[in-house]
Amino acid sequence: MRGVSVVVLLTLAVASGHLSVWNKGTYDCGYPDPNSDRPVWPLWQTDKWWWHSALDCKPNGTQSIPSGGSLALEFSSNKAHTSMGQGLLANPTQRPNPWPTGAVTAWGNLHASVYPDDIMGCALAIAYKSDRYSVTPKDFIVFSVVQDCPTKQLQTFQIPQMPACPSGGCQCTWVWVNKYHQSYMSPFACNVTNPNARLSVPTPQVPTDCTNGGSCVSGAKTPLFYGTPTQSFAPLVPIRDTIFQLSPRYKSTWGFNEGAQSVFPSRARAAAAVEKVEKEVYAFKPNSPSRIDVSVGPQMVGFDNPGGDIDNGYLTNVASANDCQTQCVNRTPALTGQCYAWSWNTQSKECWLKGVAFNPVSNPNMIAGTVNRVWVA
Numbered sequence: 001m002r003g004v005s006v007v008v009l010l011t012l013a014v015a016s017g018h019l020s021v022w023n024k025g026t027y028d029c030g031y032p033d034p035n036s037d038r039p040v041w042p043l044w045q046t047d048k049w050w051w052h053s054a055l056d057c058k059p060n061g062t063q064s065i066p067s068g069g070s071l072a073l074e075f076s077s078n079k080a081h082t083s084m085g086q087g088l089l090a091n092p093t094q095r096p097n098p099w100p101t102g103a104v105t106a107w108g109n110l111h112a113s114v115y116p117d118d119i120m121g122c123a124l125a126i127a128y129k130s131d132r133y134s135v136t137p138k139d140f141i142v143f144s145v146v147q148d149c150p151t152k153q154l155q156t157f158q159i160p161q162m163p164a165c166p167s168g169g170c171q172c173t174w175v176w177v178n179k180y181h182q183s184y185m186s187p188f189a190c191n192v193t194n195p196n197a198r199l200s201v202p203t204p205q206v207p208t209d210c211t212n213g214g215s216c217v218s219g220a221k222t223p224l225f226y227g228t229p230t231q232s233f234a235p236l237v238p239i240r241d242t243i244f245q246l247s248p249r250y251k252s253t254w255g256f257n258e259g260a261q262s263v264f265p266s267r268a269r270a271a272a273a274v275e276k277v278e279k280e281v282y283a284f285k286p287n288s289p290s291r292i293d294v295s296v297g298p299q300m301v302g303f304d305n306p307g308g309d310i311d312n313g314y315l316t317n318v319a320s321a322n323d324c325q326t327q328c329v330n331r332t333p334a335l336t337g338q339c340y341a342w343s344w345n346t347q348s349k350e351c352w353l354k355g356v357a358f359n360p361v362s363n364p365n366m367i368a369g370t371v372n373r374v375w376v377a
């Protein structure tokens with residue numbers, strides 16, 4: 001059901017979930033809702049990690065990336081707990097001490113609070129393209145790493161000297177991974193300020209594991225995009241389910257040293273590489289689906305899908321569970337995840353459309369269901 005108060009929504013988002021970076025460049029379908037948790041959806045539909053299923057969402061501005069400086073970014077599971085909502089939580093720049101175990105910290109750093117092993121580092125990456133639809137995973141260059149992350153709500157990143165973006169700006173993303181092999185992408189529109197005109201854009205390589213004396217990729221690297229193939233892209237790094245110690249992370253064992261990544265070569269040295277990147281840019285054709293196969297999941301009588309309500313997804317006087325389900329099926333566009341689940345109240349005839357299926361909870365007056373949308377290339 002619709003979480004009308006901030007507290008209710010936060011509880012849901014924190015308990016289920018995960019984090020987004022919040023700044024005016026965030027691709028925020030919940031905009032202008034100050035209580036939005038849209039950028040953290042979908043939570044578990046990891047085939048939709050690309051652009052966090054928010055490619056069609058609009059940002060409300062551009063985040064500056066200060067070349068050669070530092071940048072503090074806010075993380076939260078809900079905009080309410082950011083400077084664009086009700087403000088940051090207490091001591092946002094401090095790592096919780098003592099570290100909470102068995103509970104989720106208030107800003108929702110999820111797995112890491114329960115399993116300290118999940119502090120597997122995070123990073124910022126940039127694609128030197130203004131058009132987000134033309135960006136592919138291999139365009140992103142990791143430029144700043146914090147190994148002890150996510151542990152702080154307000155995290156400072158060290159920024160290397162960087163070349164200028166195209167006039168329309170760049171595309172950036174915050175990336176982090178956890179023990180559950182979930183690879184999170186939290187994209188935002190960005191632009192390099194005070195750029196270094198002598199530097200150029202390298203072609204990043206896919207990082208490799210160098211835990212046991214293997215050789216790390218030393219120069220520019222892509223993020224650790226891994227997991228399930230997406231609707232548009234295959235992952236770059238394979239999952240290693242059985243060997244957690246070797247699974248990908250933003251740590252030195254994958255060639256990611258702490259702090260600013262000085263991976264932007266001087267122009268003379270990089271002329272050949274730049275030419276290659278430009279050719280790839282112009283050769284690229286965005287993917288588009290030939291069709292989207294829609295099917296419905298089983299109707300769960302006596303269950304509610306809590307949380308995850310989409311904008312304008314609260315309907316009254318809906319006669320039946322089938323009608324509520326049809327409303328969900330008809331809610332498009334599928335690629336931005338408009339409706340993936342629904343709940344219908346048998347007594348009040350209210351219908352709630354949801355962008356994500358959280359764990360269904362028992363409720364004698366409710367019927368809940370899901371809608372699957374499979375992208376066919």
Ligand SMILES: *[C@@H]1O[C@H](CO)[C@@H](O)[C@H](O)[C@H]1NC(C)=O
Pocket residue numbers: 024031032033060061084
């Ligand atoms: C969008 O950005 C403008 C200009 O910075 C600001 O005044 C406005 O409050 C922002 N809107 C939202 C919903 O954040």
Ligand SMILES: *[C@@H]1O[C@H](CO)[C@@H](O)[C@H](O)[C@H]1NC(C)=O
Pocket residue numbers: 062164165166167168169191192193194195
């Ligand atoms: C990005 O910054 C450059 C200066 O480096 C400026 O000319 C350009 O207008 C900016 N673009 C956006 C989209 O902010």
